[in-house]
Amino acid sequence: MNLYELLRGPLLWLSFGVFLGGMVVRLALFVATSRKKDKPIYRFWSWKWLWLSIVHWIVPVNVTAKKNPIVTIVGFLFHICLLVTPLFLLAHGVLWYESWEISWWSLSEKVADYMTLVAIGCGLFFLVRRMVAPHVRVITTAADYVLLAVTLAPFVTGYLAYHQYFDYYTVMILHMIFGELMLVVIPFTKLSHFLMFFVSRAVTGMEFGRRDAPSW
Amino acid sequence: MAEKAAEFNPEVFKKTSDEKMSARLKMWLEMCAHCGLCADTCHYYLANEQDPKMMPAYKAKKVLDAIKKKGKIDEATLNSLYETVYGECTMCRRCTMFCPFGIDVASIISMARGLCVSQGKVPENLVKVIENYFAHGNQMALTQEDWIETLKWMEEELQEELPGATIPIDKKGANLLYTVNAREPKFYPMDIAHAVRVFHIAGEDWTMSSKGWDDTNLAMFAGDLKSAAYVSQLVRDAAEELEVKRVAITE
Ligand code: HEM
Ligand code: SF4
Ligand code: SF4
Numbered sequence: 001m002n003l004y005e006l007l008r009g010p011l012l013w014l015s016f017g018v019f020l021g022g023m024v025v026r027l028a029l030f031v032a033t034s035r036k037k038d039k040p041i042y043r044f045w046s047w048k049w050l051w052l053s054i055v056h057w058i059v060p061v062n063v064t065a066k067k068n069p070i071v072t073i074v075g076f077l078f079h080i081c082l083l084v085t086p087l088f089l090l091a092h093g094v095l096w097y098e099s100w101e102i103s104w105w106s107l108s109e110k111v112a113d114y115m116t117l118v119a120i121g122c123g124l125f126f127l128v129r130r131m132v133a134p135h136v137r138v139i140t141t142a143a144d145y146v147l148l149a150v151t152l153a154p155f156v157t158g159y160l161a162y163h164q165y166f167d168y169y170t171v172m173i174l175h176m177i178f179g180e181l182m183l184v185v186i187p188f189t190k191l192s193h194f195l196m197f198f199v200s201r202a203v204t205g206m207e208f209g210r211r212d213a214p215s216w
Numbered sequence: 217m218a219e220k221a222a223e224f225n226p227e228v229f230k231k232t233s234d235e236k237m238s239a240r241l242k243m244w245l246e247m248c249a250h251c252g253l254c255a256d257t258c259h260y261y262l263a264n265e266q267d268p269k270m271m272p273a274y275k276a277k278k279v280l281d282a283i284k285k286k287g288k289i290d291e292a293t294l295n296s297l298y299e300t301v302y303g304e305c306t307m308c309r310r311c312t313m314f315c316p317f318g319i320d321v322a323s324i325i326s327m328a329r330g331l332c333v334s335q336g337k338v339p340e341n342l343v344k345v346i347e348n349y350f351a352h353g354n355q356m357a358l359t360q361e362d363w364i365e366t367l368k369w370m371e372e373e374l375q376e377e378l379p380g381a382t383i384p385i386d387k388k389g390a391n392l393l394y395t396v397n398a399r400e401p402k403f404y405p406m407d408i409a410h411a412v413r414v415f416h417i418a419g420e421d422w423t424m425s426s427k428g429w430d431d432t433n434l435a436m437f438a439g440d441l442k443s444a445a446y447v448s449q450l451v452r453d454a455a456e457e458l459e460v461k462r463v464a465i466t467e
Contacts, residue, residue, distance in 0.1 A: 057316055071251070138274050208318075
């Protein structure tokens with residue numbers, strides 16, 4: 001088995017496994033601990049406040065969108081490209097089809113190309129902001145830079161591979177390594193927010209809601 | 217800030233933080249994106265010329281850094297944590313409203329105050345006040361006679377202006393139990409008279425209680441949740457004993 005096959009086969013399985021398994025464990029731990037130590041969540045459970053809290057932040061209809069429109073717009077562009085591009089990239093779709101004979105809608109290559117650039121551009125905005133804004137720098141740790149790099153690396157290498165800059169095979173190997181690395185670190189770092197966002201918004205929405213106070 | 221002599225004990229620190237680490241606190245401490253969007257929502261940040269060290273996530277991070285060391289922290293770190301959690305956050309939750317994840321920095325601060333309590337680091341006045349709740353059922357150490365006398369005195373004063381106005385004490389089955397801040401009978405009894413005036417004119421079916429009448433809970437400010445539960449229970453017990461429908465708290 002060569003390096004490509006290793007990354008395309010067992011290591012891909014492993015990284016999906018760690019990613020999914022890790023998130024399931026995190027959720028399970030949250031539920032188990034919260035039943036003992038966070039009883040107000042269950043005592044004041046409210047589907048209404050749960051949904052209102054999530055909806056107001058998953059679409060930018062909230063106080064922060066008004067107060068910080070630029071960060072909000074860049075943040076939304078960043079995340080849309082981050083999530084949509086890899087899922088709906090034609091080349092990824094082909095791989096899914098090869099393995100499982102499943103397929104779904106995909107982006108045109110041109111659009112995907114632009115979205116990759118947007119993701120990288122927004123990532124660079126966050127990088128610069130992190131380095132220059134004193135109130136962001138003060139809370140920044142090395143992990144924040146590493147995670148931003150780990151998030152952007154699959155996009156940068158993917159872009160280079162598509163345009164066949166440098167040695168295609170090497171770039172593609174790097175792309176796969178970074179992509180799988182990103183999946184693996186998600187459950188163990190702040191990137192777990194992709195799922196915990198919903199949990200946190202829900203509990204805070206209900207906590208504010210039980211006092212009839214909106215959290216947006 | 218004056219404080220009780222420190223009894224620095226790493227094991228107790230670790231044990232307390234394990235005990236207090238709820239699922240939500242753990243999630244919040246781990247998930248903060250360090251995005252900085254909460255900075256200019258905090259009055260400490262705004263009032264201190266946008267000092268980055270006053271931004272909410274920084275204060276939360278300070279707590280996380282201390283906890284991560286599993287109690288192996290030095291006095292200076294503990295002192296600095298103490299200054300932050302008592303002196304740089306009113307636990308108002310405004311930052312939570314602006315955080316995209318809704319991270320509750322106030323709960324994190326409250327938890328860290330509890331950690332400081334476990335190390336004997338509590339503002340001296342707060343210790344005294346908490347003892348007052350246990351000894352007298354109110355933070356100002358008013359005796360029951362003082363309390364009843366104050367109410368009678370206010371009733372008399374008020375009757376000169378509003379004949380027929382009364383302050384019902386321990387009236388069973390009333391609609392409303394009115395509770396106050398113990399500073400009112402101690403320093404500003406006229407505040408009670410103002411409320412009575414409103415109740416009288418509105419024709420409210422209300423009462424005050426001879427015990428469990430102080431609605432402040434300064435144990436909560438110390439993150440001392442056991443004492444805080446005791447203090448809340450005092451008012452709850454009064455409400456249940458008098459079989460009132462609601463409890464109103466002073467402004
Ligand atoms: C696997 C998916 C995701 C990845 C890899 C990811 C990655 C990131 C990264 C690297 C940052 C930090 C940017 C910086 O350095 O300042 C960030 C911030 C943030 N993410 Fe995500 N994210 C993901 C999914 C989500 C989802 C699903 C949501 C919510 C619906 C979300 C909400 C946020 C918010 C609110 C911030 C902070 C605000 C900002 O700086 O724009 N993320 N994310
Ligand atoms: S809860 Fe504390 S940190 Fe947050 S805005 Fe209020 S005072 Fe500032
Ligand atoms: S707004 Fe929320 S996620 Fe962002 S730095 Fe503040 S506490 Fe952390």
